[in-house]
Each structure stands twice: as C-alpha cells, then as structure tokens.
Amino acid sequence: MAPKCKLTYFAIMGLGEPIRYLLSYGKIEFEDNRIEFEKWPPLKASMPFGQMPLLEIDGKKMIQSTAICRYLGKKLGLAGENEWESAQIDMAVDTITDLRLKLSDYYWEPDEAIKQKKKETVFNETLPFYLERLNVLVKENGGYLAAGKLSWGDIFFAALCDYMNCAAKFDITKDYPNLASLKKKISELPAIKDWISRRPVTEL
Template sequence: MESKCKLTYFDAMGTAEPIRYLLYHGKIKFEDNRVDFQTWQSMKTSTPFGQMPVLEIDGKKMHQSIAICRYLGKKLALAGENDWESAQIDMAVDTVLDLRIKLSEFYWESDETVKQRKKATVLNETLPFVLERLNGLVKENGGYLALGKLTWGDFFFAGISEYMNCVTQFDITKDYPNLAALKKKICELPDVKDWISRRPVSQL
C-alpha cells in the first residue's frame, strides 16, 4: 500500500523547495499543502514545534527541513554509505544553511538602518567568502557538493538557492561556474525540471 504523504508550507519556495525537489525526483506522490499567513496562525499550535515545513507520512509528522531532506535522501539512496560520508554531506549542507540564515537576517530586519548595514556585510563579505569555498568544494568533488556523486545535499543547495536568489535579487551562482553547473544539473533532472516548469509563481 502506497504511503499517504503531505507537505505543508507557505505558498512559497523557501525551505520547502529542496523537499519538493527530492519528492518529485523520487517520484513520491504527495499533497503540496500551501497555507496563507492567516491559516497558519490558526494551525500553528498543531505542528510539532510551531514551524513549517512539516512533512506528514501516514499520519507521522516530521519537521525541520534538513532533517526531512536527510530522511528522504536515505530513502532515495542519496545519502552517505557510512558515518564519514554522511558527515561530508552534512558539513556542506550546514554551510549552505548558515548562508541562508545570514541572508534571512538582513532581509527580515525591520530597522532600515540596521538592515542596510547587515545587507552590506552579507553581500560584500559573507556571500563571496562562502560561495568561493563552496565553488571549490564542488570542483573537488567532480561537480557535486560531496562524495563525487549525486546526494541529497545537491538538491538542498539547488532548492534553497532559489530562496537566496529572491532575497539578494540576483543569481548567487553567476560568478561561480561550478555552483551554477551543479544547480543546472539538478534543475534539469526530468521530474525536477517538470516541477519547475509548472510550479506556482512565488516571491520567496
């Protein structure tokens, strides 16, 4: 019997897009449950820790986007084969996550003066520092983030880069050919490409 799967998130890409990429790539049928802010306020207490995304499989709820991606990666044979290999993926993914958090901090800052200061630091210092090293990491791994092969970490980077592009208002991979090639590789996988061609238009 096929599992019943539902992904709940805002009507946006955000931290749910890597999960969608993995679900579509793995041909896992799921309900893409998108909620608006008002609906979210009324259902927030019903989620494990008052956060989204939430992936529900046969009534069991999972939260935290990276934990969900890691779980799907194991199911789809896109994870490490031992603890050391798993750590290679985790290190790369956590680095990407740190960058996303830094970008989010300036984007959602309400004090305009503080926001501009944070933005300048992130765009002029943090972003190039991290992307240059990630670009080198992909080169070392033959076109992938880790292990010299396709892993769930590559899907995480490709999906979350969509959010980061929206925040920065430019393609973060434009000066980093190895990262650009990796993202293109993921986005041109047949089921991911099909999803991208028909997904709802979103600002984030």
C-alpha cells in the first residue's frame, strides 16, 4: 500500500517546491497543504521547531527541507552510489542553499535603503560568483551537478530556480548555458513536467 503523504508549507514555491518536485518525480501522491501567510502565526506552535516545510509520511513527521529532499532522493534512487558521490551532491546542494539565502536576504529586506545596497552586492558580486562556478560544475559533470548523472541535487536546483528567478526578477540562468540546460532537462522530465503544468501559480 502506498504511503500517505502530506506536505505542509506556505502557499508559494520556496522551500516546498524541491519536495513537491521529488514527490512528483517519484509518482508519490501527496496532499499539498498550502498555508497562507496570515494563517501561519496561530499554527506555528503546533509545528516541530515552529517551522515549515513539514512532510508527514504515514503519520511520521519530517522537517528541514534539505533533510527531506535527501531522504526522498535516497528512496527514489537519486542519491550517490557511494559516500563520495553523496558528498558531491551534498556540496552542490549546500552551495545552492548559500546562494538562495543571500538572494532571499536581499529580497526580504524591509528597509528600502539597505535593500538597495544589498541589491548592488547581490547582483554584481554574489550571483556571478556562484553561478559561474555552478555553471562550470555542471559542465565538468556531463550536464549534471554531481557524479555525472541525475541526482536529487539537480532536482533541488531546478525547483529552487523559479523561486530565485522571482526574487531576482529575471532568469538567473540566462547567461549560464549549462545551468539553463540542466533546468530545462529537469523541467521536461515527464512527471515533473506534469506537476509544473498543474501546480498553483504563485509569485515566489
């Protein structure tokens, strides 16, 4: 019998989207429980460590988006075949997370003057620094981020791209053909393409 899965996250792509991509890739049916921002405060205390995303599988609760993705990656045969390959995937994912955090820090900055200063650094230094190196990494790995083959890290990257594009207000892969090709490759996987075609349209 297939496990009963429920993903609880905000009504955006954000950190929930890599999990949705992986569940879709694995053809695992799940309840996509989306929480509007204004409804989050009263729910926060009921969540483990007061945060989302939360994935429930047959009643067992999992938190921390990267840990959830790593777990699903292993279940779906998208993890490394040995410790070194797994480490390569983790290194790529942690680097992408660093990039996302820096971009998010700029995007969510409430002080407009500070935000403009952060924008200059993020767009002129941070994005080129990370994207140039990730672009080379994909080339070195035959079109993937690690181990020369499809991994959960590739799906993690492609799923976060839409969120990062929305935060940046442009396609961050446009000047990086290897990254653009990888994102396109993932988005055209049949099960993920199906998910993209029917997911709710959100800003982030």
